[in-house]
Structures are given as C-alpha cells and as structure tokens.
Amino acid sequence: MTDIPADLPAESVAGATVSARTPWRTGLRRFRRHPLALASVVFLLLVIAAAVFAGAISGHDPNAVDLLHAREAPSVAHWLGTDPTGRDVFSRLLHAARVSLGVGLAAAALAVVLGSLLGSFAGLLGRWVDTVVMRLADIFMSFPTLVVIVVVAGVLGPSVPTMIIAIGLFQWPVCGRIVRGVTLSLREHEYLLAARAAGAGSGWLMLRHIIPAALPPICVAATFATAQAIGMEATFSFLGLGVQPPTASWGNMLTDAQSLTVIADQPWLWLSPGIAVALTVLAVNFIGDGLRDAVDPRQS
Numbered sequence: 001m002t003d004i005p006a007d008l009p010a011e012s013v014a015g016a017t018v019s020a021r022t023p024w025r026t027g028l029r030r031f032r033r034h035p036l037a038l039a040s041v042v043f044l045l046l047v048i049a050a051a052v053f054a055g056a057i058s059g060h061d062p063n064a065v066d067l068l069h070a071r072e073a074p075s076v077a078h079w080l081g082t083d084p085t086g087r088d089v090f091s092r093l094l095h096a097a098r099v100s101l102g103v104g105l106a107a108a109a110l111a112v113v114l115g116s117l118l119g120s121f122a123g124l125l126g127r128w129v130d131t132v133v134m135r136l137a138d139i140f141m142s143f144p145t146l147v148v149i150v151v152v153a154g155v156l157g158p159s160v161p162t163m164i165i166a167i168g169l170f171q172w173p174v175c176g177r178i179v180r181g182v183t184l185s186l187r188e189h190e191y192l193l194a195a196r197a198a199g200a201g202s203g204w205l206m207l208r209h210i211i212p213a214a215l216p217p218i219c220v221a222a223t224f225a226t227a228q229a230i231g232m233e234a235t236f237s238f239l240g241l242g243v244q245p246p247t248a249s250w251g252n253m254l255t256d257a258q259s260l261t262v263i264a265d266q267p268w269l270w271l272s273p274g275i276a277v278a279l280t281v282l283a284v285n286f287i288g289d290g291l292r293d294a295v296d297p298r299q300s
Contacts, residue, residue: 027216027294037290040283047280051097058091063246074268081268083256093272096248100277103164103243104230110168111229112222115175116214120206122176123183134180137173145170145232153241163242167229175221182214216295223288227281234277250277 031037050057060078066086074081080089122133149166156162186192186209195205211218236242237251245252250273256262257270 031290031294034286034290034293036286040286040290043279043283044287047097047276048101050094051101054091054094054098058088058094060088060091062087062092062095062248064088071266071269073266080272081266083253083269089253089268089272092248092253093250093276096250096253096273097276099160099243099247099249100230100233100251101280103160103167103233103249104226106164107167107171107229107233108222108225110164111171111225112175112218114168115172115177115221116179116211116218117206118172119176119179120183120210120214121202123180124187124202124206124210126187130180133176137176140170141173143170146235149236150239150241153236158236158241158244160243163233163236167232171225171228175218175225178217178221179211179214182217183210186210186213216291220288220291220295223284223291227284227288230277230284231281234273 054062064087066082068086069078069082070084070086072078072082072086078088078090080093083089083092118133118137122130145167148170149163152162152166192205192209195209200208233242233249234251234254237249238254240252240255243249243252253273254270254277256266257274262269
C-alpha cells in the first residue's frame with residue numbers, strides 16, 4: 001500500500017484514505033485475487049482477437065469447397081484438418097467464433113436490458129405492475145426453453161435473429177428478479193423520497209438511481225447469461241435450429257459428431273469446436289465468479 005507522508009494535513013490524509021478505498025478500486029482488488037477469473041479474461045480477449053482477425057490468421061476461405069482434400073487429417077497446410085467437403089476446419093473454427101460469441105452477447109444483452117427495465121418498473125411502481133411483471137416472469141420460467149424454440153423455429157424458420165430473440169426472452173426473468181429486489185430495498189430511502197418530492201418521475205429515478213445501484217449484480221447476471229446463451233446457441237445449431245450452413249458456428253460444426261465413424265476415426269472434426277464451446281463457457285463462468293466476489297460486500 002502507498003505510504004502517506006507524515007507531514008500532510010489531516011484533511012489530505014483522510015482524502016487519500018477515502019480515495020484508496022473507492023468501491024471500484026476495492027472491487028478491482030478483489031477481482032485480481034481470483035486467478036481463474038484473470039486467466040479467463042485473457043483467454044476471452046485472445047478468442048475475440050482471433051475472431052476479429054480470423055481471415056488473416058487462418059489464411060483460408062472458411063466456405064471454400066475442395067473435394068480433392070476432403071476429410072484430411074491435421075497437417076501443415078490444414079492445422080485442424082478438413083471437413084467432408086474439404087473446407088479448412090481451423091478457418092471455420094475462427095470464423096464460427098464471431099457467430100457464436102455474437103449470438104451469446106446479443107442474447108444476453110437483450111435479456112439484461114429487458115430484465116433491468118421490467119424489474120425496476122416492477123419494484124418502483126409496485127401494486128398491480130409488480131404483480132403483472134412477476135407473474136409474467138413466472139410464465140416464461142415455467143416453459144422449457146428448448147421445446148419453445150423448436151416450435152418457434154418451426155413456425156418462423158431457423159435463423160440467427162430468431163434464436164437471439166428466443167434466448168433473450170427466456171433469460172430476462174433472472175435479471176428482472178435481481179433488479180426488482182434491489183429496487184424494493186432502495187425505493188424507501190431518503191434520497192429517493194426527496195427526489196420524488198422534488199418532482200422526479202419514475203423513469204428518471206430508474207435511470208439515475210435504481211439501475212446504477214443494481215449495476216454490480218446486473219454485471220454478474222450478464223456474464224452467466226452470456227455463458228448460457230453460448231451453450232444454447234451450440235445446442236440449437238447442433239439440432240439444426242440455429243445458424244444455418246454454410247455459415248459456420250461452433251454448434252453446427254458439431255453436427256459431424258452425429259456419426260460414430262466420425263467420432264472414432266475423424267476426431268478433428270468435432271474435438272476443436274467442442275473444446276472451444278466448453279472453454280469459452282467455462283471462462284465466462286469464471287469471470288462471473290470473479291465479479292460476484294468483487295461486488296460481494298461480505299468479502300474482506
């Protein structure tokens with residue numbers, strides 16, 4: 001810890017002590033104590049960089065068909081081999097990261113925004129608004145997500161926007177309940193009552209006080225929602241209900257693993273996307289654990 005000179009005035013010493021104990025610095029210090037979370041941040045940054053510069057890194061067109069080199073094992077020319085149509089697996093893996101991460105982040109963002117708005121309104125307005133929003137959340141949580149998305153994909157057709165909207169709509173109740181709980185604990189505080197007396201509306205209170213106060217648990221919920229959305233995208237694409245070929249995603253790359261022959265004799269076709277999904281979801285969950293410890297007031 002930085003030493004404070006002895007000849008400083010008492011006010012300066014107090015100011016330095018307070019500035020050294022700001023919530024953001026305290027949370028960052030707690031987060032740095034979580035080695036798995038730090039390693040996960042580095043891993044995710046590398047994955048994002050690889051996805052952004054996929055074309056320059058891979059050197060192959062992910063959709064270029066070359067039947068003369070189909071199902072080739074990993075080599076110098078093709079680091080992770082080729083698929084049944086001769087496409088480079090490594091190139092498709094990097095380009096698939098754009099789609100899988102994009103779907104996960106977009107679905108989680110939709111869930112967080114919708115849950116934050118509905119949860120804050122429910123807690124702030126109370127009465128029938130609270131009842132309607134919470135019963136709506138119970139309804140969404142009572143339906144099996146997989147079955148509903150199968151039905152939606154059958155009616156509207158499988159597509160990336162359909163999958164993002166479906167996943168986001170069935171994840172918002174978690175964030176909504178968190179924000180509602182924070183709102184209920186804050187709405188009778190003196191500064192909110194004073195703002196109401198000064199003429200502040202519900203929207204102003206929500207944007208200026210409620211949501212900023214709920215931001216730490218919202219960030220934690222967002223990380224877990226992102227991990228769940230990435231896993232769900234892989235599941236739906238694997239079943240043919242998500243990202244459609246020839247666009248690559250980690251989920252539809254795993255469809256080759258449906259054959260026992262491929263699983264036994266051509267593991268390069270399914271191991272790389274499977275490991276990518278597992279490590280990415282695990283990394284996001286570890287970051288969520290680190291954020292939870294960072295914002296937990298009971299942590300010393």
